[in-house]
């Protein structure tokens with residue numbers, strides 16, 4: 001069994017604003033009968049983590065002080081008396097919607113998310129209920145595995161679990177953020193044709209290296225939906241990963257084929273939209289809200305990732321003490337995940 005000390009270092013958010021995130025010393029949590037205690041190896045940052053710190057993500061749901069960051073990977077160092085799913089020494093990741101195991105979500109799933117309102121992983125140790133953890137695929141490091149719980153599972157759940165993606169279908173992926181890069185890798189591994197919109201020709205080249213066949217610069221080509229229509233012989237994409245949100249959803253409807261699927265994931269340009277209903281009605285577009293995914297899909301995804309040897313793309317790994325710099329980097333933008341190595 002690994003040694004654990006009584007106190008640990010943890011970053012805590014005391015009030016909204018990055019200046020209120022401080023490195024503190026707190027007690028190591030004690031596992032209840034069904035909990036596992038993990039020594040955190042690494043965490044990765046998502047847009048959600050920054051939005052929580054900035055106070056723009058469901059601010060009334062955020063307790064303070066809060067140990068932030070939902071996505072963590074590490075090694076089990078202690079288990080509660082009734083734990084059966086894991087043993088000391090196992091490598092695990094957290095599962096964001098910690099009580100959503102399979103099937104339909106309960107209405108209150110967001111109340112049980114790591115990194116708010118539950119404590120997150122930006123600490124030396126993290127307590128997780130045994131049902132809320134998933135084994136790390138052995139070919140991945142902790143740094144790589146820490147990128148899976150939100151970004152990868154969101155793309156997988158959208159394309160595979162809800163989307164039932166088939167080889168030969170066309171996927172339109174917006175941007176080259178964390179979710180989108182996993183979307184490119186998954187769609188490519190499953191034999192789909194991938195079109196990516198990006199603001200950067202440089203990022204477009206990197207997206208091609210990951211398997212994207214067509215790149216549209218959405219700054220130079222404002223009517224990117226018309227370009228998608230052209231690239232799909234007038235049909236539109238079968239699936240579209242909507243990470244942008246806001247008014248852009250109207251373009252997405254036009255870029256998707258009749259009866260196609262839009263996975264409504266993000267809100268980078270706004271949480272509200274004026275949706276033009278007639279195109280949605282005439283085109284019979286399926287717009288599916290996405291809230292990451294359930295644990296069963298996470299486990300299925302990990303098997304597929306191992307089979308296809310999908311390696312998460314990491315932009316930069318920061319040291320634990322430099323967590324604030326990692327948040328600032330996320331704000332500036334990256335190609336690949338921003339990771340913080342904890343131990």
Ligand SMILES: NC(=O)c1ccc[n+]([C@@H]2O[C@H](COP(=O)([O-])OP(=O)(O)OC[C@H]3O[C@@H](n4cnc5c(N)ncnc54)[C@H](OP(=O)(O)O)[C@@H]3O)[C@@H](O)[C@H]2O)c1
Nearest residue numbers: 047154175176177178179198199265266267268290291292
């Ligand atoms: N519903 C869920 O379950 C769920 C899960 C995860 C994330 N999300 C949400 O999804 C969104 C993306 O998350 P993320 O972690 O992938 O973010 P991220 O890594 O910060 O992605 C940012 C990227 O989005 C692209 N982008 C921004 N504006 C765009 C536009 N107008 N058109 C096309 N692309 C644009 C940019 O790509 P380029 O630099 O290539 O232009 C940018 O690099 C966020 O709103 C996040 O909260 C939701």
